Amino acid sequence: MTGLFSSQRNDAEIINIAGQQRMLSQRIALISAHPSFCDSSASTQQTLASTLDTFISNHTRLTQLTSLPKQVEQLYFSPGNLDTEVKQYIQQAQSRLTQVNCMQPTSPFTLDQVSNLLAKLNEVVYQFELHAKRRVDKVANIELFLWLGTLVLLLLEAKFIFSPMRKAIESTIASLKQSHLEAKTAMDEAKAASRAKSDFLSSMSHELRTPMNGLFGMIELALDTPEKSESYLQKAKAAGRQLLSLINDILDFSKIEAGKIKVEKSPVDLLQLMDDVVTIQRVYCVNKGLAFNYYKSATLPHIVEGDSTRIAQILHNLLSNAIKFTESGAVSLAVNETHIDDKPAIVFKVTDTGIGIADEKLSTIFQKFEQADQSTTRLYGGTGLGLSIAKRLAELMEGDISVSSTLGKGSEFTLSLPLFKANLPPMEVNEVASLRCAVVDDLQTSREYLQHVLTAMTIQPTTFASADAFLDGHPEQFDLLIVDLAMPNKSGVDLLREMAQLNISPFPRVMLISAELELLDCEQSIRRLIWKTHAKPINRRELE
Template identity: 40%
Template sequence: MTLLTALLNGAVALSTAKIPAKRQSLIILILLIIASANSFLHLWFSEASEHSTNIFVTIIASGIVLSNRAHWTASILFNWVGWITISVWLELALIQHFFFAMAMSTLLSWFAHLARKKLVTKQIELEIERDLAIQHELEAKAATETKSAFLANMSHEIRTPMNGVIGMIELVSQTELNTDQKNYLATAKRSADSLLIIINDILDFSKIEVGELTIEFVEFDLEQFFEELIHDQHFHARKKGLTLALSKGDFHHRHVVGDPYRITQIMNNLLSNAIKFTESGGITVHYDLVTLGDNLQLKVEIKDTGIGVSETALPFLFDSFSQADTSTTRKFGGTGLGLSITKQLCELMNGDISVKSQLNQGSTFSFSVRLKPPRQTHKMASKPPVPVSFEGLQVLLVEDNEINQEVMLAILKGLDVNVFIANDGLEALATLSHSQRLKFDLILMDCQMPNLDGYEATRRIRAGEAGEIFSHIPIAALTANVMDSERVKCIEAGMNEYLTKPVKIEALKSVLVKYHKQAPAQH
């Protein structure tokens, strides 16, 4: 009986083990046959008909653990043939006294087998669904990674020449020009900026899709933020003869913590649309700040007297690549991504956006975003003025693109910076290795370069391969990849700062002034 119990327990355990189904079923059948044979031996030697109970148990167990129809049939036949043979051979009255019990055991085994088969079939279906889900998840992950890599590459390939275009325009604008030349240049600058906005919209939309876009939290002056933002839009409004008015609610938190860049993006999208679709009258902007527990909520309302939106178009206004109608696209242009990105940015900042509009009656866009109060209630210190000259600052520019070299060289020399150029990471390491007496104050490091990219070059510099004297030198990334993961990648490689192409001169100056102050301590 002990052996029978052990064999049956082993069969039950195997039925839940992770072994191929056919092999598992065959092993269980062998164990059940051994268990039955053991019972027959007990019956043979004892000639006690009550030992038939073990046979009944084995038959029922066959139905419980066997899902393969052929194997179950083999087990049942083996038990019946063995039971009848021993009964006849030993002249025991087994069939007379226990036939009903044997038949009921077989019937119970049949029902158990059907239930087991149904359960196994369901498990197989679930495993197939799980495997498909895992496969789809892996495929989706691979597709997302491929898309991210494609976006990063497209960002680099598009923004790198844009750096040359915008950089050269800014450099030319600083030279002596007549009125016509200034007008031509201003038009070129606006066109380049418009192209950059379209590129940024497409990249931002794609970043949101792949979960790459993150919200930052920095402290800023809310009143100054809106005043500067409206001031920047006044030019476009005045050009069309429109008024642009700003008003604020009665609130006390002038300084807040949030993402001013993304709020600017929302405001510029809404204001540029309001100006674009308004031919006469004006635009009013009202903002307010309300307290929500430990947080703050910024509420903004932008009202225009423009062409409005029809009731049929309103439900689709925030959809991707959506505009009111094709005539709107032909007349006013645009990708149809601005409002979609605006809505998603609001949602990323725990807010929302809505619109009220009637055709030819104007529109009112209202949005909210979540902000935080500053940790300290004191007034933020005003930023020190950025010096015009950085005389004495030694910078190593690591850049493989000749046009970008020319642009950066002109900008840096215009700021009185001493510039040395390396065409890739290997040249940068060689330049530093042979310049142990020339203490550079800063490295401007392009990230995607042939031979040795900026990430690996930075890691080697930090490891002391260019000399221990440069292992802690400040390194600023100079990249055309604007994906959020790129910033993390640069920091993990050991870079201190992060500048994106096209490089904004003010952003470059803020990095230079930071290390210009440290320069004397390094010499």
């Protein structure tokens, strides 16, 4: 490119020299034929000599060009070439200068010779101009290609450099915005979690101190006033049970958070489990002056596969909450078999007519340390862990808990669990026959009826008319104990408390029966000793 532009810069000079040759050839011919040429006093000869020198110099310059155009080269050096004619023309002009006899101003050149030379020199000028024009066109084409190439390069640069760069910048900006938003959200969540934990610690401190103060206060009163110690100790025991319940909530939640809670899959007597839960929760409803409604579908399977402890824990939690937040009206439990996503499921619906939950709070009540608001905590107490634990347990059992509520009118919590029907392993006849069974009931008719039913099942029971009689008869020898709840002097619960202190191992299976199971009110440690509960009258199918 540099050489091309350098050659192009010389084109104008070369064309000018070639054009000058035409003029010089005409001038030489004119001077040679001028009338004053032979006048020694005139400067015509000097002018011719000077013109001839310039003509020779220009000819030499043109014919010795390193980049002589091919057409010009052919004009100068092909047969009958211009170079020979020019040199001959120069010789003729030089001979004119050296002519001795200059009396006659006769021109050494013929008209045809001068015209022919002029035509060829014109052709040389034309070829130089044509060559220069081609160079200009070539440069123009190169400029065009360079412009197009630059344009293509810019387009490629825009596509492969600037466009990705723009996208990268936009992506970075979007990412930064998203990161900023996430950071802000995380900060808000962290602040909310911090507030929730602070509120939790505050309420937990209150919740733990209240039963603890009651526990120690009642113990001190029992020590100071022995004549009322039994009443005070009963209240201290109730405070201890409340404290234990709080601690159990915290321990359960910590186990769930650590992933250490495993749900079991074993045969569960669903109907018995629900009856046990309802029996206890109905008592709490009655004590608070609330109606308790219980409905179970007739199509419910008797035995299902699941974790009876965790199912009961969730139901107790939902029902306890419903009772706690309901001041008047009713609490209901409805259990149905249904299908969710074409899969069989059991749905438990706990409905109350309590304070309800605001719409904006529904999404947070299953979060840890959360209640509808702090005024709820202050008014009703609680740790804010119960529903979170229930939700996580339901999810561990491949189920879920949902809620719908109207503020001031009540709430409905729905527990859905997958339904896996199962069968309890049948007890061998000889195993049933070998059961050592005791029946403890103060009513003779009840003892006789149960003895008749059990005998028909090849079980030979030993009957007792009171708790004391049973305790005197070596209670550790029995595998199954059927005991009435409401007996005079010592109730069925009192009997179990005394048996628990005997450290009997293995502890017999206990079936608690009564016409009024709603009267069942005992601590959790005693409830765990109860295998089944049945309302009187009891039939053989229930015993089986």
